[in-house]
Amino acid sequence: MRVAVCGLGRMGAVFAAALVARGHRVTVWNRTPREVPGARTAGTAAEAAGGAAAVVVMVLDGPAARSVLLGPAGVTAGADRGALVVNATTLDPGTARALAERVTAAGQRYLEAPVLGSVPAARQGTLRVLAGGAAEDVRTAEPLLRAWSHAGALRHVGAVGDASALKLVANLGLGVAATGLRDAVRLAADLGLAREDVLEVLASGPLGGLVGGKRDRLAQGAYAAADFTVAALAKDLALATGAAAGSLPVAEAAARVVGRAAERDGGLDIAALGAAPERAPRA
Structure with a gap:
């Protein structure tokens, strides 16, 4: 799958590397330029998202997620219609729902996927993933989410906002x-x-x-x-x-x-x- 990863902090960089290792075609972007071996580096989040079937976002907080997703050079500005945005950022439920509305209004699909566990678990592929969104979108994202979570550790808990909660x-x-x-x-x-x-x-x-x-x-x-x-x-x-x-x-x-x-x-x-x-x- 062609995947973009936006946000290469401690967790995001591990996510991107795991997707490369699984054979996905990965493009990465970070506000402070960073590289991930085997991945292409984009100059903006919009560029990274262009042509990707799925875009994984992992940033610090709500304001950062809003900027990366909705800014003039953000994900929604570059992603194809129907692309799946997978937001792994920890958010409050209200912010999660508001972002989902804006992303879907721009023509993309939205799935929240916050994780339980820290960087060592991400490296070992043993994180637990909480998914909030449509069941179809969970199924689409599952091959990506399995790159950093073990069998049985993906839990679909309900609609967008429920996983954040x-x-x-x-x-x-x-x-x-x-x-x-x-x-x-x-x-x-x-x-x-x-x-x-x-x-x-x-x-x-x-x-x-x-x-x-x-x-x-x-x-x-x-x-x-x-x-x-x-x-x-x-x-x-x-x-x-x-x-x-x-x-x-x-x-x-x-x-x-x-x-x-x-x-x-x-x-x-x-x-x-x-x-x-x-x-x-x-x-």
């Missing part, structure tokens, strides 16, 4: 867990506990999924080469709490904690939220 629910849970890990590690430091004992016990409890995936980083203090940044989590928590009809006190507290952390450590991996503080002196 479920992604926010999932990342809200991650944010609450990450701030819980932060507090647990700080309490352990205050009580003078050995870090390895703390990580061992936390890995076997309710925080096990997060600690298990981040244990090496937590043990080594290796937070710089981020799989999922503190800033990205702060953005997702803000979207999640903003989408709620009522108060979410735990998530709102988590959003404040992660937001403050992002001001200083936004580019670090979310494991940095569980970094051991200086041990408080014992009374």
Whole structure:
């Protein structure tokens, strides 16, 4: 299949490379020019989209997605009528629906496909993909989505907006867990506990999924080469709490904690939220 990939951040670049490896004819575009071995590089998103059967968009947030899709040199300006736009960007449901309306009004089809998992899972092809849109469009996109997700990990959850909503629910849970890990590690430091004992016990409890995936980083203090940044989590928590009809006190507290952390450590991996503080002196 002839495919365009617009957005070559950590995740988008992995997506493009996986599609090349699967034998698709791939054209890529990024706001800051980047190359992907085996793919053709376009000068604009419109150029990348021209002639493609499908266009995958993976950018930071709603404003970036709007610009890439709808700008004067954006995807809709260059894509053929009937081309399938697959937007993997994490969005709030309202933005997802608004973009879908604009894309379909321009003559293209629209499928949202946010993913669960970070860069290592993308490289291993073990991401979970949440699809929102028409069943026919999910079937069309499936050969592409399978390039970075394992068998059984593609879930069609409903119409456009539903997959974005479920992604926010999932990342809200991650944010609450990450701030819980932060507090647990700080309490352990205050009580003078050995870090390895703390990580061992936390890995076997309710925080096990997060600690298990981040244990090496937590043990080594290796937070710089981020799989999922503190800033990205702060953005997702803000979207999640903003989408709620009522108060979410735990998530709102988590959003404040992660937001403050992002001001200083936004580019670090979310494991940095569980970094051991200086041990408080014992009374």
